[in-house]
Amino acid sequence: MSRLTHRLRSLLAPRALPSYDRNAFTADLVAATVVTALLIPQALAYALLAGMPPETGLYASMLPLLAYAIFGRSRTLAVGPFAVVSIMTAAAAGHVSAQTDIDSVTAAITLALLSGAILIAMGALRLGFLINFLSRPVIYGFIAASGVLIAASQFGRLLGVQASGQTLWAIARALWQEHDAVQPKTVLLAGACLAWLIVTRRYLASALSRLGIPSAGARLLGRTGPILLVLATTAASAAFDLHAQGIATVGTVTAGLPALSLPLPPLASLTYLWLPALLISIVTFAESVSMAQTLAGPRNERIAPNRELVGLGSANIASALSGAFPVSASLSRSVVNDEAGARTRAAGALTAIGVALSALFFMPMLAYLPLVTLSSIIVVAIQSLLSPSSFFSAWRYCRPDGFAWLATFGVTLVLGVSGGLMTGVALSLVIYIYRTSKPHYAVVGLMPNSEHFRNVRRHGVQTAEHLTILRIDESLYFGNARFFEQVVDEIRASQPELTDLVLMCPAVNFIDYSALESLELISDKLGQHGVRLHLAEVKGPVMDRLQQTAFLKSMTGGVFLSTYDAWRTLQR
Known part of the structure; x- marks a missing residue:
């Protein structure tokens, strides 16, 4: 209550005018x-x-x-x-x-x-x-x-x-x-x-x-x-009643x-x-x-x-x-x-x-x-x-x-x-809600002679049959958690040679509890099919929250600082 009172006082305090001449x-x-x-x-x-x-x-x-x-x-x-x-x-x-x-x-x-x-x-x-x-x-x-x-x-x-x-x-x-x-x-x-x-x-x-x-x-x-119209019509009204x-x-x-x-x-x-x-x-x-x-x-x-x-x-x-x-x-x-x-x-x-x-x-x-x-x-x-x-x-x-x-x-x-x-x-x-419930995502690959990853449908990139990198372009919350479960299921079903799936997370600003449970479910399902789940480019605040849970310990794969690190490690 005291903080709210202080905030209200600071907002109500009159602001001095700039140098007034x-x-x-x-x-x-x-x-x-x-x-x-x-x-x-x-x-x-x-x-x-x-x-x-x-x-x-x-x-x-x-x-x-x-x-x-x-x-x-x-x-x-x-x-x-x-x-x-x-x-x-x-x-x-x-x-x-x-x-x-x-x-x-x-x-x-x-x-x-x-x-x-x-x-x-x-x-x-x-x-x-x-x-x-x-x-x-x-x-x-x-x-x-x-x-x-x-x-x-x-x-x-x-x-x-x-x-x-x-x-x-x-x-x-x-x-x-x-x-x-x-x-x-x-x-x-x-x-x-x-x-x-x-x-x-x-x-x-x-x-x-x-x-x-x-x-x-x-x-x-x-x-x-x-104002001229007001003056003219008022005068006319008074003069002609x-x-x-x-x-x-x-x-x-x-x-x-x-x-x-x-x-x-x-x-x-x-x-x-x-x-x-x-x-x-x-x-x-x-x-x-x-x-x-x-x-x-x-x-x-x-x-x-x-x-x-x-x-x-x-x-x-x-x-x-x-x-x-x-x-x-x-x-x-x-x-x-x-x-x-x-x-x-x-x-x-x-x-x-x-x-x-x-x-x-x-x-x-x-x-x-x-x-x-x-x-x-x-x-x-x-x-x-x-x-x-x-x-x-x-x-x-x-x-x-x-x-x-x-x-x-x-x-x-x-x-x-x-x-x-x-x-x-x-x-x-x-x-x-509609836009964030089905956000944009992309399977990405490595641009030749670089450490950058781009959409496989837009660029000529390097890929690997056993490795898929999925870039997520939205924060994960209850509105789109089920959608990403379906996306991952479709990728796994379409790639029988898949052994590693990397979630590229540079645009993920938060993960709520519903999305956390979906990640746990995705990791379990992939594990049952011999596929490891990895994370890359996770932001600091998101990682701080994940470290407070048991998810990182139970996850079948690892966490990488950059997507290029994940590519090099999993390629070997």
């Missing part, structure tokens, strides 16, 4: 200004996507950013509301509110608290390595399907009707049932908003470059389309900073929320660490997964204290933060200050903001989540990985985000 502050301030302009409309939109009041999107963009700046590690990762996590929050909170008397806002706050606690616990237990068991095709398939669901969930607001659902079929059915209530003026405004966002996203930066603005500045200004003409607006928004409180989740909610909180934690960690590592490469920055777990967990707990919903890292904002020249995590803290100032002084203006504007921002923003090229790349390179992408994508659309992610995790494990 005026130049670094200026760079961070510029980056924070740009990210704040991008974050405010996204925060409002993702709050509605999560089924929360719009101001909670801003609450989720204040203290969480400060918490990550203190406890996180990445210098440019932009933490805050994230589309995929928001839709997972809406699904889980809606399910709880339908099954219990707990309102969806309380459920969302509880999700943030639970997710933060899970992430910090994983960091304290050094479970960052678990991310390696969630394959990239599964992550890509889940994110792509989530993007489709997010876009589909906004069609109701774009058409001016009430239509919701957690699966693609449910959303489509709700839209069909409301097709007679479509508002033409809302559709017209939605078309204009989408056109503006698409055009500015694709062409504004290049147009600014042609006007002589440096490319870096043009790229950053090219991302201001959403769009709400009276049937176009829904945000309405009254609470101005000011969040009222901090320690949420005490109802015990009844934990039964329904622990699994969604775990899934949100997995998505948060997987996406955030992937982004952090991608951005850290050009900077030669080192990312510690366990440290990131604590930083992200602290951000989610801070969001719960603010009365907001779970947060994660955003790819678009992180890229903008990096391109804008952020040097340290102080950029995130400065962004939080910018959002806080906006919440204090500009909230009343947001009452006139059309909801269709926020939905348009969401639909265009999720284009980066849709990556069909990742499926085709995975399918061409490895069919099981392509199938995992496609299966995760399809199940997420049919069952929703929680069912899709659980299916993806299960598929990752199944694929891993």
Whole structure:
């Protein structure tokens, strides 16, 4: 217990910023200004996507950013509301509110608290390595399907009707049932908003470059389309009273900073929320660490997964204290933060200050903001989540990985985000077990004029009728132990002259108890047929374990330091 406490304290200890001077502050301030302009409309939109009041999107963009700046590690990762996590929050909170008397806002706050606690616990237990068991095709398939669901969930607001659902079929059915209530003026405004966002996203930066603005500045200004749209549609709504003409607006928004409180989740909610909180934690960690590592490469920055777990967990707990919903890292904002020249995590803290100032002084203006504007921002923003090229790349390179992408994508659309992610995790494990249950092996021979051994099917090598060298290209465990028994049986049956069999073990990193028993059985069977079993190139840790057993003493053959030693000895 004391070791765990010490580990948790070391992870929670704030990391000092690198030498911070005026130049670094200026760079961070510029980056924070740009990210704040991008974050405010996204925060409002993702709050509605999560089924929360719009101001909670801003609450989720204040203290969480400060918490990550203190406890996180990445210098440019932009933490805050994230589309995929928001839709997972809406699904889980809606399910709880339908099954219990707990309102969806309380459920969302509880999700943030639970997710933060899970992430910090994983960091304290050094479970960052678990991310390696969630394959990239599964992550890509889940994110792509989530993007489709997010876009589909906004069609109701774009058409001016009430239509919701957690699966693609449910959303489509709700839209069909409301097709007679479509508002033409809302559709017209939605078309204009989408056109503006698409055009500015694709062409504004290049147009600014042609006007002589440096490319870096043009790229950053090219991302201001959403904030310009918010300003324009809010002004138009106030001037022409769009709400009276049937176009829904945000309405009254609470101005000011969040009222901090320690949420005490109802015990009844934990039964329904622990699994969604775990899934949100997995998505948060997987996406955030992937982004952090991608951005850290050009900077030669080192990312510690366990440290990131604590930083992200602290951000989610801070969001719960603010009365907001779970947060994660955003790819678009992180890229903008990096391109804008952020040097340290102080950029995130400065962004939080910018959002806080906006919440204090500009909230009343947001009452006139059309909801269709926020939905348009969401639909265009999720284009980066849709990556069909990742499926085709995975399918061409490895069919099981392509199938995992496609299966995760399809199940997420049919069952929703929680069912899709659980299916993806299960598929990752199944694929891993399948691959390691029938690993690659090769009968090898000596390359002429060398001490190297290669596959007899690929190279012209020297072999001997009475000697077979079998190279094992995987660790031995319960999942493949029986498979190697069958392989050895087939080799012995096909070579009646065989007197010695060498297991070449350079790729064997461990041998579990099931595999040990299989080796003992293989040695006994070979001995009954007059064949000796030998080992070569056994790694030190594996040999240490084998020496603690009786296997080496009962084995019919010997142990050789190198395969060439075994070849020379057994040839003589």
